[in-house]
Amino acid sequence: MPIVTNARVLFNDVPKGYPEPGRTTVYDTSLEIDVEKTLPDGGFLIKTLVLAIDPYMRHRMRDRTVKSYMPAFERGQPLENFGVGVVLRSEHSSVSAGDHLYGLFPFQEYFVSKDPGPFRVLDNKEHLPWSTYVGVCGMPGQTAHHGWREYARPKKGDVVFVTAGAGTVGATVIQLAKMQGLKVIASVGSEEKVSFISSIGANVAFNYKTDSTLDILEKEGPINMHVPSSSGESLEAALETAAVDACFIECGMISGYNEEPYYVKNLDRIFKQGIQLCGFAVLRLQKWDDEFYKTIPGMVSRGEIQYSENVKRGLEHVGQAILDVQVGRNKGRTVILVQDE
Amino acid sequence: MPIVTNARVLFNDVPKGYPEPGRTTVYDTSLEIDVEKTLPDGGFLIKTLVLAIDPYMRHRMRDRTVKSYMPAFERGQPLENFGVGVVLRSEHSSVSAGDHLYGLFPFQEYFVSKDPGPFRVLDNKEHLPWSTYVGVCGMPGQTAHHGWREYARPKKGDVVFVTAGAGTVGATVIQLAKMQGLKVIASVGSEEKVSFISSIGANVAFNYKTDSTLDILEKEGPINMHVPSSSGESLEAALETAAVDACFIECGMISGYNEEPYYVKNLDRIFKQGIQLCGFAVLRLQKWDDEFYKTIPGMVSRGEIQYSENVKRGLEHVGQAILDVQVGRNKGRTVILVQDE
Structure with a gap:
């Protein structure tokens, strides 16, 4: 198969609310590539294996x-997000054919890069599926791990409130805290997700769409930590039930990307309770x-x-x-398996 | 003058918006006291000299x-806030007549206390006016000092944005930062206050009622620190122009006590810029x-x-x-000089 389609997903139009498949983004098959003959021109040719779909992509x-x-x-250019690919051919001294690279990838089946700087070579001695390296072993797992290591000050008897508990960040935090x-x-948005977070150890698991976050936190709190913020409503309930000196580890807010966000009304709790709100990008x-x-891993x-x-x-x-x-x-981390190795 | 009026200011009614003199609070002269004969009954008799008027009193x-x-x-009971008084007579082993005490005082000219625990004996070897001990040498000065010592991480070249710069907290922070x-x-609410904060060293001093906080911060920032939060609008502008890893030291918000507060719309900046929002009560x-x-002192x-x-x-x-x-x-810290020593 010397000449094949080199499919891409292009950004086409800024959406007003939710992104529309086919309008906001377009699946494009107009490019072809000769996989065996394309010269990396001093760089390296990557075959994309997996790509992550993340909430924050809406922001871009x-x-x-x-x-x-x-x-x-x-x-008119491909979308971009975290991915894993395998190097097919390299003319760069620090990258070898067969290397598996992790980093920000274009949404494109094959591409040439000249700079290995932004990529990490994965050794994967555990032989995990490559998809895990854009999930629990990739950026969202790092968000949970790095935020916890940098900011959490867990003390015996502390109560942690985890929002979006079924997402990779939330689920990893639940398990690190346990x-x-x-x-x-921990809160999630469906009964199915309630089962999942219970199975990984959440002591109190609830569906915020059917149960009041504030009621549950008032009953089960006060809370000493909150990770990560997912919406104004949950942040407000968490502030309202925060213990003195509580620590909030904030690494993203999905609510508000597509619609008018909910504005938190009790920021005065931050000084009244001596809360530390620690924001970070991983x-x-x-x-x-x-x-x-x-x-x-x-x-x-x-x-x-x-x-x-x-x-x-x-x-x-x-x-x-x-x-x-x-x-x-979505149920769990959404990953696009672009092609087999 | 053995028997004198023991005037008080009583809390009378919960206000709906701004407190109304004579209705929310009542000046009361119905009590009398025999200053020379009143027995402290194991405690100590205090003559109140100065009392502070603080924004947060509205919250109580x-x-x-x-x-x-x-x-x-x-x-029906006296208001309470930080004050300084002199001990007229004591039957308590750890308090002596002539001691000057600082702490939470009832709004009353004379009172007996039995517990010295909440009070601090002031030595005032600098012979400052006692009013300073409920101001720059009292709670608001402590708010500025303690918050700065605990949370600020000043680095060469940092830019600090101080709101309510003419208040004792703000003015003290301006001078510590300089x-x-x-x-x-630094921002204030009148031209007169602009002159004051310029005189104590603010590099950029402006009136937030006539100049746009956001415009000024965009021109003079980005900001690395913000102290203290006084309103939703200023917090929002500060978040919008915060540098990466900025530190916000939040010790109170006056806006919102009397009217519907302004709700901050860009809390997502906290994680996007990695901002640390450190709330505390002094x-x-x-x-x-x-x-x-x-x-x-x-x-x-x-x-x-x-x-x-x-x-x-x-x-x-x-x-x-x-x-x-x-x-x-108010122009500067408001202090009630209750009576001379």
Whole structure:
């Protein structure tokens, strides 16, 4: 198969509310590539294996004139997010054919890169599925791990409130907190997810769509930690029931990307209770990366950290997968299996 | 003068919006006291000299059923706030006649206490006016000092944004930041206050009622620190222009006590910029008290820390003084000089 289609998913139009498959993003098959003959021109040719679908991608679907912490996607160019690929051919001294690379990938089946700097070579001696390296062993797992290591000050008897508990960040935090013997209250958006977070150890698991977060926290709290913030409503309830000196570890808010967000009305609790609100973006805590790769994949392979994945095969499902993640219809971490190795 | 009026200011009624002098609080002269014969009954008789009027007192003017970090005032009983008094007579082993005590005082000219625990004996070897001990050398000065010592991480070149810069907390923070060589942007609510904060060293001083906080911060920032939060609008502008890893030291919000507060709309900046929002109530940082009393009164007496005071003579002015502070009509720290020693 010397010449094959080199499928891509392009950013096409800034959405007003939820992203629309086929309009916001377009699956494109207009490119072809000669996999055997394409010259990396001093760089290396990567075959994309898996790509992650993340909530924050919606934030990059904006007009390029609006500045933010992550650049906007460029219209007519492929989307970009964390992925794993295998190097087919390399002319670069520090990358070898057969290497598996992790980093920010274009949504494209094959591409050439000249700079190995942004990529990490994965050794994967545990032989985990590559999809885990964009999930519990990738950015969301790092978000949970790095935030916990940097900011959490767990003390015996502490109560932790975890929102979005079935997501990879939330589920990993639940399990890290349980390993330290803390009481974990966790919220999710469906009964099925309630079962999942109970199975991984949450002491109090509830569906915030049918139960009042505030009522549950008032009964089961006060809370000493909150990780991660997912919406204004849950943050407000968490502030309302926070113990003195509580620590809130905030690494993202999905609510508000697509609709008018809920504005928190009790920020005065921050000074009244002496709360520390610690915001972070995981890319700024890379000092914890080495510890992460040394410990987390092993814990995952031994079953000490469980995860939930929702694998879609083929780039043509990207548009719908992005929408499902925004709406919250995903069950577990959404990963696109682009192609087999 | 064996028998004199023992005037008080009583809490009378929970206000709906701004407190009304004569209705929310009542100046009462129905009590008398025989200053020479009243027996402290194992305690000590205090003559109240000065009392502070603080914004947060409005928060205590609520229904007693509403729980919070400070108890509500009791109807028919005197208001309470920080004061300084002199001991006239003592039957308690650890308090002597002539001692000057600082602590929470009832709004009453004379009173007996049996517990010296909540009071601090002031030595005042600098011979400062007693009013300073409920201001720059009292709770608001401690708020500035303790918050700065506990949370600030000043680095060369940092830019600090101080709101309510003419208040004792804000003005003290401006001067502490300037001593460390930082650039200080400070906002106040009148032209007169702009002059004051310029005189104590603010590099950029502006009136938030006539200039846009956001415009000024965008021009003069990004900001690395924000102290203390006074309103939703200023907090929002500060978040919007915060540098990566900025530190916000939050010790109170006056806006919202009397009217519907402004709800901050960009809390997502906390995680996007990795902002640390450190809330505290000064009473929980008492570990810094000894350092404070060892250093700040001396700096005040040497003129290294300037302050602005607005002294009213007589308890009958308390109701109006409380309203003026809530409306922001006060010029500098409002202190009631209850009586001369």
